Amino acid sequence: MTDLDTKGPRLIAAMTLAALLLGACVPQASLLPSAAGVPVPVAAVGAGRTEKTILKLQAQLRANPDDARATVLLAEAYLQRARETADPGWYTRADALLGSVLRRQPENVEALIAAGSLALSRHDFSLALRLGERAAQLNPTIPRIYGVIGDAQVELGRYPEAVATIQRMVDLRPDLASFSRVSHLRELYGDVDGAIAAMQEALQAAGQVSENTEYVRVQLGNLYWLKGRLAEAERIYLQSLELVPNYIQALAGEARLRVSEGRLGEAVTLYRRAADQVPLPELVIPLGETLEAAGRTAEAEREYALVDTIQKLLVANGVKTDLEMALFVADHRHDPARALRLARTAYRDRPGVRGADALAWALYRAGQLPEALRRSSEATRLKTADPMILYHAGMIAYAAGDFRLARSRLSGALALNPHFSPLAAPIAARTMAALGVRR
Secondary structure, eight states: OOBOOSSSSSSSOOOBHHHHHHOOOOSSOOSSOOOTTOOOOOHHHHHHHHHHHHHHHHHHHHHOTTOHHHHHHHHHHHHHHHHHHOOTHHHHHHHHHHHHHHHHOTTOHHHHHHHHHHHHHTTOHHHHHHHHHHHHHHOTTOHHHHHHHHHHHHHTTOHHHHHHHHHHHHHHOOSHHHHHHHHHHHHHTTOHHHHHHHHHHHHHHHOSSSHHHHHHHHHHHHHHHHTTOHHHHHHHHHHHHHHSTTOHHHHHHHHHHHHHTTOHHHHHHHHHHHHHHSOOHHHHHHHHHHHHHTTOHHHHHHHHHHHHHHHHHHHHTTOOOHHHHHHHHHHHTOOHHHHHHHHHHHHHHOOSHHHHHHHHHHHHHTTOHHHHHHHHHHHTTTOOOOHHHHHHHHHHHHHTTOHHHHHHHHHHHHHHOTTSOTTHHHHHHHHHHHTTOOO
């Protein structure tokens, strides 16, 4: 078996592939996500630099409109700006630039890599895979190419291939980008301790404080939170906030901790501080759920309405949001038929564990329990350390009358973190009580 080694070309065998596959990511996916291992920056960290870069490159292109390298760099700056602002209009601008280069130079490797990154951001994973593979054919020595390919393979459910791809990336350049992807894969296979170890290596490789460093630092905190190691998670989040005040991902981490402690009012304040900077759905949705859990339903509905608006803007700019919206609609819009339509489209495009989970949950909401059970089994096949996937599986099994499986799945979710969601965790606990299990 091949080793998935985080120390470079097989210097130290951190985990065999067999162990990875047998198992010993992230809460619900964002509508505007980064790919696995790729940071979602915040304006406070690097936005000023990005704006200056854009102005400089635009000036270069006014002087020389045929400068392909400057055009690709400008497109990459636009992608960075999209992550900083949550404005998907930057994707459309980047698309136009990259299309102009690839029409003139279809074998421009840097343009293919950037176009692959854009496709990942738009959730067009089949296109991202094709672009990444084409770039690898032209120049197989560039590590970033394997990030594009590996991220696409993960979302398409091609996990053994993703393991091999990310191993290739690590072998070429053991750094933040490759280590963080190793962490994500280990998390997918249920090895949270291994995921923590790989993310620690990513942080050590990160160097100076940047949006990449802080993203990885907070992801490490999130893994501690996932394991219920709340004091360690708190230490990480506070360290990040000391280095970069008001960093949105660290604020969200602190908000999750306050939810775990039952301090919902403080959690709302923290989520608002983050969402007011950059209105990412991954911030707005838990803000709404925390408000709902606190009984502030009118305020929660305003946040959910904002998610609906953001989704329309994303779709208008070429982003596929079916998977994330299927879960959102199933939980917060009480329209099971619409949720199921979205989930079937999502599963067709992303037939991995998360696509199967979304479809299973939508089928459950629509009352189609036999198929929901089959898809739920598919969603849990990797033993992924995700309490929401386990919660969904447990509730589906309970509704179908398989109480042994329901106990197993729900206890697994609560064992990972008894406060994994302000709305779902109490339901899981009540259901366990109904099953005669005391916690």
